[in-house]
Amino acid sequence: MTGAYGALFVGALLLFLILVWLRANLAQRDDLSNHQALLSHECENLEACPQEFVSRIFEAEDLKFISRFESPHLQNFFRRERNAVALLWVQETTTAIRGIMHQHLETSRRSKDLHVATEAKIFAQYAQLRFLCGILFVSIGLVGPQKLRGVALYAQELTQQLGHAQLELDSAQ
Amino acid sequence: MSASVKLVPVQDAYDDLLRRTLSKIPCNLGRLIYLASTRDYNSGAYHHEGLAARFHEDAARKALEVAHRQVFHLVAAISLEDLVSELDVYLKSSHESPEEVVRTWQKLEPYRIAVPTEVNPTIARLFISNLRLALAILRFRQEPNPSRP
Numbered sequence: 001m002t003g004a005y006g007a008l009f010v011g012a013l014l015l016f017l018i019l020v021w022l023r024a025n026l027a028q029r030d031d032l033s034n035h036q037a038l039l040s041h042e043c044e045n046l047e048a049c050p051q052e053f054v055s056r057i058f059e060a061e062d063l064k065f066i067s068r069f070e071s072p073h074l075q076n077f078f079r080r081e082r083n084a085v086a087l088l089w090v091q092e093t094t095t096a097i098r099g100i101m102h103q104h105l106e107t108s109r110r111s112k113d114l115h116v117a118t119e120a121k122i123f124a125q126y127a128q129l130r131f132l133c134g135i136l137f138v139s140i141g142l143v144g145p146q147k148l149r150g151v152a153l154y155a156q157e158l159t160q161q162l163g164h165a166q167l168e169l170d171s172a173q
Numbered sequence: 174m175s176a177s178v179k180l181v182p183v184q185d186a187y188d189d190l191l192r193r194t195l196s197k198i199p200c201n202l203g204r205l206i207y208l209a210s211t212r213d214y215n216s217g218a219y220h221h222e223g224l225a226a227r228f229h230e231d232a233a234r235k236a237l238e239v240a241h242r243q244v245f246h247l248v249a250a251i252s253l254e255d256l257v258s259e260l261d262v263y264l265k266s267s268h269e270s271p272e273e274v275v276r277t278w279q280k281l282e283p284y285r286i287a288v289p290t291e292v293n294p295t296i297a298r299l300f301i302s303n304l305r306l307a308l309a310i311l312r313f314r315q316e317p318n319p320s321r322p
Binding site for chain 1 (some may be wrong): 250251252254287293294295296298299302305306309310313
């Protein structure tokens with residue numbers, strides 16, 4: 001009986017979290033879908049977002065500034081806007097790593113001398129990045145970008161590493 | 174050889190633009206709006222009569238494009254607090270009623286045209302988002318509220 005109540009409680013908690021997440025992301029997703037077409041269209045010519053901007057998007061300085069006004073309207077407006085920018089960056093990063101992997105598969109297909117260790121390392125980095133992007137996509141609406149700065153900067157660094165590794169492999173061909 | 178010959182007039186035109194025009198504008202946001210206004214809405218090409226007369230038309234166009242991109246990145250990278258200060262300075266130098274300008278900018282979002290072409294979409298979105306927020310903060314400050322000092 002206790003087990004059934006426990007399962008019910010976990011189920012209700014999960015449902016509650018999903019509802020909170022859906023509500024928090026609804027507005028941003030509308031905004032995001034507008035940019036999605038642009039991202040996929042301009043994927044090849046996309047200028048990478050420099051680290052200083054990633055840091056700016058995810059840092060707490062602006063939130064502290066807006067909190068000084070003690071206006072719930074301004075604070076909500078800030079959260080909506082900053083979440084939308086952070087989600088767009090996650091989407092852009094996902095598009096970029098997909099592009100890198102696509103190029104890598106092309107390079108590997110042409111290669112006559114594949115190194116299993118290198119391939120495994122690149123695939124592990126790719127899987128880790130996709131996982132991190134998934135975590136960020138879900139968490140931004142729940143906890144806000146300010147608490148995810150470390151994860152975002154790590155994901156950005158990893159994306160750069162993956163890009164460089166692919167460029168090196170490509171030039172070695 | 175030909176690349177270095179071409180680069181020198183662009184650098185000269187850029188320095189001239191900085192010295193004669195941009196240095197006289199009191200804030201980076203004002204410089205950004207000015208530079209965006211030298212771009213044709215239809216073709217996206219930059220044009221500055223004086224700069225084109227002093228240098229080659231292509232050099233002037235390239236100098237404007239480079240300056241636009243640089244100033245845009247400067248403004249997009251600043252904190253919200255600094256952007257509010259920039260906007261405040263810009264509004265005071267515009268010779269229009271600041272309240273009226275804030276209302277118009279909130280409605281029409283004319284600053285969207287200040288985004289250079291081929292800029293990273295996240296940076297462009299951050300810039301637009303921060304300007305929306307800065308305008309909301311200025312509007313909040315302008316509204317009379319007896320509970321606020």
